Amino acid sequence: MAPKPGGLSSLQDALTSLAKAAWWTSAALSLTGTVRAFIIFEHRPHEARLLQDLLVALIYVGAGLSIVAYAFGVPVGALIATSGVFAIILGLALQSTLNDLFSGIALNLGRPYAIGDWIVLKDGTEGRVIETNWRATHLIGGSNDLIILPTAAWRSSG
Structure with missing residues (x-):
């Protein structure tokens, strides 16, 4: 293998990218553990669990985009724009299911019974x-x- 102009071979470059991905993954796991340990509402386990799940999902999406951008050097701007279009199409296709999901969340948060x-x-x-x-x-x-x-x-x- 001939070294690249930066002095790293392709194997070293791949190992460096994997180490960066492992670092972002461990950072996301640590942050989600902290969220699960410290975000608790007073005697309201359903609301706390929902907020925890939303924050954890946001952390994992951020970590995934960071891995793609910083570990593998792929520009994420086009990926975010494409995923936005895909989310719109998926949202329209799953409109009734999403409506049921959000109604269920509203029922659980509002607690009418x-x-x-x-x-x-x-x-x-x-x-x-x-x-x-x-x-x-x-x-x-x-x-x-x-x-x-x-x-x-x-x-x-x-």
Whole structure:
């Protein structure tokens, strides 16, 4: 292998890039550990978990872009512009799914009901809340029937 003008062979260059990528990865892991340890709301685990997940995702995206830019020397401006166009296309294709997801987040943050509450819907369905998550609310009916209400049902039935 002939050395490059900078004095590094292609193997040394590849190893240097991998070491930079490992450094960015370890920095991201350390930062996400710190976020998980110190971002806690008072007696509000759902809100704290959501904020933690959003910050961790932002850290990993930043670390990934930093690895691409600084470790491998690829310009990220075109990558960011292309990913923006791709995100718009994906958002339009998944519009109803994203609508359900954000409705579920709003239900969990707004807390209109809690586990153990009895809910009566407009159509006469009633039950006790046993679980809530971003996708659905689980109820136990009067005859011990499991009723699963998707988030989309809350938009239409109130």
